[in-house]
Amino acid sequence: MSEPLIIEPANQADACVIWLHGLGADRYDFLPVAEALQQRLLSTRFVLPQAPTRAVTINGGWLMPSWYDIHAMSPARAINRNELEDSTEQVIRLIEAQRDSGINPTRIFLAGFSQGGAVVLHTAYLRWHGGLGGVIALSTYAPTFTEQLQLAEANRRQPLLCLHGSRDDVVPMPMGRAAYECLQTAGVEAAWRDYPMGHEVLPQEILDIGAWLAEHLD
Numbered sequence: 001m002s003e004p005l006i007i008e009p010a011n012q013a014d015a016c017v018i019w020l021h022g023l024g025a026d027r028y029d030f031l032p033v034a035e036a037l038q039q040r041l042l043s044t045r046f047v048l049p050q051a052p053t054r055a056v057t058i059n060g061g062w063l064m065p066s067w068y069d070i071h072a073m074s075p076a077r078a079i080n081r082n083e084l085e086d087s088t089e090q091v092i093r094l095i096e097a098q099r100d101s102g103i104n105p106t107r108i109f110l111a112g113f114s115q116g117g118a119v120v121l122h123t124a125y126l127r128w129h130g131g132l133g134g135v136i137a138l139s140t141y142a143p144t145f146t147e148q149l150q151l152a153e154a155n156r157r158q159p160l161l162c163l164h165g166s167r168d169d170v171v172p173m174p175m176g177r178a179a180y181e182c183l184q185t186a187g188v189e190a191a192w193r194d195y196p197m198g199h200e201v202l203p204q205e206i207l208d209i210g211a212w213l214a215e216h217l218d
Helices: 029-036 081-100 115-127 173-185 203-217
Strands: 005-007 015-020 044-048 053-056 062-065 070-072 108-113 134-138 160-167 190-195
Touching: 005 029, 015 115, 015 134, 029 044, 029 134, 029 203, 044 081, 044 108, 044 203, 081 115, 108 115, 108 203, 115 134, 134 173, 134 203, 160 173, 160 203, 173 190, 190 203
Parallel strands: 015 044, 015 108, 108 134, 134 160, 160 190
Antiparallel strands: 005 044, 053 062
16 A cells, blocks of 8 residues: 655644545645645645555446445445545554654544545544544445444544535535535534536635634644
8 A cells, every 4th residue: 555645734733634536636736725725834744645545436446546345326425434534544544643742633634536535434434533633525425324423432432614616416415515515413512615617626725724724723
């Protein structure tokens, strides 16, 4: 398995964002975003892990970087739960490594785009119980959430920023809203932003993420 890409900040790191790419991308996909955010977040390290290469059923069984296999797109995503849990364990090991390096978990954030976002939502709210600074969910969904989601107190205190495109035809916006509303109902401090875009990332979105991170790291 490839080592994560680690981007050190200008100053000594006292915070960290672990950022997962989407299906078919790689650890370099969000490098420009991390470098742009570090222009404002001068002591925040970025860790960009690489998904393993797997056969993806919905893409004709082609091998590509994937956090988990997707068997079907509708009516709801049918996924390989065991592979999702394997990816979750990978993220947990990264959190523990940052914690062991001296960064307080309350200053560690998880971010993910599309499939990567599904992994970080699952990790942060259902599998990691040590408390985190927060979660950034971009153009994503939550295949493991239920309507009556019950969260531990430490997980409920982790703030959430959801960002989605109103013209997204890969992960339709109602899927993102469902994840947001599920966590909001469960007591999470959740914020929602939508943009006139498809399944992508816009400069304004990165500015909004930077402002949100700066607020929660202040």
